[in-house]
Amino acid sequence: MPETRLDTARIRAARREIDPVFLDTPLYRCEALEPCLGCAVSIKLETANPIRSFKARGTELVASRLADSASRAVVCASAGNLGQALAWSGRRRGLDVTVVASRFATRVKLDRIRALGAKLELVDGDHETARERAAAIARYDRIRLVEDSLDIETCEGAATIGLELVDTAPSFDAVLIALGGGALATGVGHVVKALVPGAEVICVQPLGAPALTLSWRQRRVVTTDSADTIADGVAGRHPIPAVLDDLLLVADDAVLVREESIVAGMRLLLNHAGLVVEPSAALGIAAILEDPDRFAGRHVVTIVCGSNVDVDAYHRWVSAAPR
């Protein structure tokens, strides 16, 4: 049992606080992908819900607990998916939600945050600037700050995906997890290591935004000066020490993939699985494409974690090269 900040019994109990529309998501073998990849591939699909990403599993926990407290206001920084999720969960419970995002964030994500009724504040700079601004708002207004991957609700919410994996899947050899702030990886990783310790937990990050992977490899926090990737959902630069500690306990590996592999992964998922995904959600497929020998003949699960894409960029990516 990995001694992370997470608790398996608490994760199981957390399912009751999450709207069922986000739970028990599809998990299925996708044989049409397999000739291209050389291994058995199962997809855990986190996009067929009202906010098109897995993030509401965490914000449902945050919002349901906050709804029971005296304070009704909450703020988070977001690249776009956490903000949509918090807006959705907060609206349902009458919370006052503020989301801080980079003005360079994916437009459609910002539009959806507004449409869901949250107050959206844009900052010049990237996601790290948005995190600083959200923290300042929380201090100044004395309201709850939701810090993705640090706050235990975001990790244990994501971890419910891991429970569904181990409870439903026939045996699998490895799970490929998009690595951004670390909530998804530490959450799913904790459950898998606790309940199916033989399965490999592999985190995947873009080469252009490698901070947490470098940190995991060097076993100390490594920051980067910039991030350059189309995978906007995982483009952090300042890993959180407590999250790294957990990741060191649950991840068997952390790999970096090229942008062209992410695009190839998106295209494969569209053309052979009929799935529209955002770049972060193609990281697992990208990892297989870059190292097919590693996965040959094995049964791999990849979590398709989001589908909020800018339509024009998406069409450009998937039509740019041969299938």
Next chain:
Amino acid sequence: MPETRLDTARIRAARREIDPVFLDTPLYRCEALEPCLGCAVSIKLETANPIRSFKARGTELVASRLADSASRAVVCASAGNLGQALAWSGRRRGLDVTVVASRFATRVKLDRIRALGAKLELVDGDHETARERAAAIARYDRIRLVEDSLDIETCEGAATIGLELVDTAPSFDAVLIALGGGALATGVGHVVKALVPGAEVICVQPLGAPALTLSWRQRRVVTTDSADTIADGVAGRHPIPAVLDDLLLVADDAVLVREESIVAGMRLLLNHAGLVVEPSAALGIAAILEDPDRFAGRHVVTIVCGSNVDVDAYHRWVSAAPR
């Protein structure tokens, strides 16, 4: 309680014979579609499974019952989705599956039927020719013929979607159902009329393949000489009398939509819901687009019934016009 050939208690029991990978599919509000459509829209998504359509709900019943009998061989005619489903369900149980299809059927569907290990026989002519040939094979070889929409398993399998709708959905005002042979419409329609009689059951068929809609309107079987639609999954010409009888009991309306509305529906589902769908699965959205006043302000459920598209044709359709 509509006196169709279907039985609600039997449908509930049937869930136990269906592989869980096909059950309890996502059902969720899709608010991003709503400004374009002028009504509340929920999606029941039947594409996130190993065969990318709802058809396995029926073939699971066929195959599990056949696996318990002495005969291990089965044949069906298919436009492509039933064949994939029967191939999948039969392979799992060691059945000998033959699928007859038109040589003009969607290539990727035929490829998947072969990949799933079924014997595929192609006929010159359309789906009605394939039906005749499948019946001839069954008579000659004395094996089980699966007739889509006539065989009760195909209707009651599809009807499990209706159970999930009425058990899970907050109240809805209407359900939009693609109308082809009639299994989906009579199945879901039976359950909705039995359990939520106030909800409107609306069947949607392409103007280019209107046989069952014309039959429903005239309360007698009407055949057509040809079918001309991109919605290959619903392009039948010879309605089955027993299916029409059931449809007359459960459908509140049957509407016909233009090809350009089907394409517009596919494009909306891609660009605002992130869903790749085959033309038949966009019929519900097409119906809203053609008659927005009818649905204004109401809560409509549409069943996204399949996503097996020819990739090149799909790209052509969705990129052909403005968003």
